[in-house]
Amino acid sequence: MNTNESKQGILLGEVEINRVVEWQGAFAPARTLVPDAQAELWKDSEAWLAPDHWEPGSDRAVLALQTWIVRSAGRTVLIDTGVGNGRERPGSPQFHQRQGDFLGDLARAGVRPQEVDIVVNTHIHGDHVGWNTVAADGGWTPAFPNAQYLIPAADDAYFGPDNGYGKGLREDDRLIYEDSIAPVHRAGQAVLWEGVHRIDEHLTLESAPGHTPGSSVLRLRSGSERAVFAGDLLHSPVQILEPSCNSCFCLDAEAAAASRRRILERACDEGELLIPAHFAGAGAVEVRRAGGGFTAGRWIP
Numbered sequence: 001m002n003t004n005e006s007k008q009g010i011l012l013g014e015v016e017i018n019r020v021v022e023w024q025g026a027f028a029p030a031r032t033l034v035p036d037a038q039a040e041l042w043k044d045s046e047a048w049l050a051p052d053h054w055e056p057g058s059d060r061a062v063l064a065l066q067t068w069i070v071r072s073a074g075r076t077v078l079i080d081t082g083v084g085n086g087r088e089r090p091g092s093p094q095f096h097q098r099q100g101d102f103l104g105d106l107a108r109a110g111v112r113p114q115e116v117d118i119v120v121n122t123h124i125h126g127d128h129v130g131w132n133t134v135a136a137d138g139g140w141t142p143a144f145p146n147a148q149y150l151i152p153a154a155d156d157a158y159f160g161p162d163n164g165y166g167k168g169l170r171e172d173d174r175l176i177y178e179d180s181i182a183p184v185h186r187a188g189q190a191v192l193w194e195g196v197h198r199i200d201e202h203l204t205l206e207s208a209p210g211h212t213p214g215s216s217v218l219r220l221r222s223g224s225e226r227a228v229f230a231g232d233l234l235h236s237p238v239q240i241l242e243p244s245c246n247s248c249f250c251l252d253a254e255a256a257a258a259s260r261r262r263i264l265e266r267a268c269d270e271g272e273l274l275i276p277a278h279f280a281g282a283g284a285v286e287v288r289r290a291g292g293g294f295t296a297g298r299w300i301p
């Protein structure tokens with residue numbers, strides 16, 4: 001993988017990638033986040049899991065909430081938009097009424113809101129759609145006034161009002177839809193897609209269901225370079241080692257594991273750099289086959 005470091009981030013072919021980290025830290029007990037990953041799996045890989053992905057002392061998984069900035073074919077694309085500011089999230093105390101300087105950090109990375117052309121929500125969970133909107137006039141309005149927002153149709157249907165906002169299972173899901181998705185629809189900026197959606201000659205969205213009904217990945221191809229923004233197909237590198245292990249947030253266990261394995265297999269076969277939503281530290285890693293499974297190769301900062 002030829003990753004020329006640029007001032008802004010890395011270049012893959014003609015596509016430049018940068019990121020803004022909204023939050024990073026010890027998120028939850030390792031066994032809570034990835035219930036089926038045994039203690040030995042973490043311990044045996046401590047040398048490279050700690051400190052970026054695991055805090056051995058507290059046995060907590062370390063995650064990042066981050067937005068990938070992708071400049072491709074003359075346009076600026078944001079992949080996932082974090083938790084946002086000032087959100088009512090009773091089910092998620094860590095991010096309830098959070099205040100941070102995400103838009104300032106985005107500006108320091110060279111992106112002003114009006115310059116964003118496309119926002120990709122890999123799926124509709126609260127940590128992927130928050131900065132879709134900002135507070136305005138006692139309500140919420142799109143944060144990126146000129147952007148098209150690409151939202152998986154299956155998630156929009158599942159988490160939308162016609163399905164009781166995710167079958168009414170979590171109050172947070174209703175709040176998330178109402179403050180981060182509905183305003184984008186009202187502004188006429190939402191584009192729902194299913195199956196495969198080509199953004200430009202380098203970028204293609206592809207459905208990879210299981211974590212949520214509409215969970216998706218974004219594939220990048222430019223020249224000989226390949227990458228896959230894998231969203232929440234993986235939360236921790238231990239899931240590279242044991243792809244059958246789901247996170248506690250995966251809604252359909254069987255489908256989530258199948259999508260994870262499919263994406264990892266293809267990443268190996270086609271030499272795609274793996275860029276999940278929540279990997280802290282370098283954030284991107286090469287994947288290699290090992291026995292019947294996979295292992296992490298070189299990390300790309």
Ligand SMILES: [Zn+2]
Binds near residue numbers: 127277278
């Ligand atoms: Zn997430």
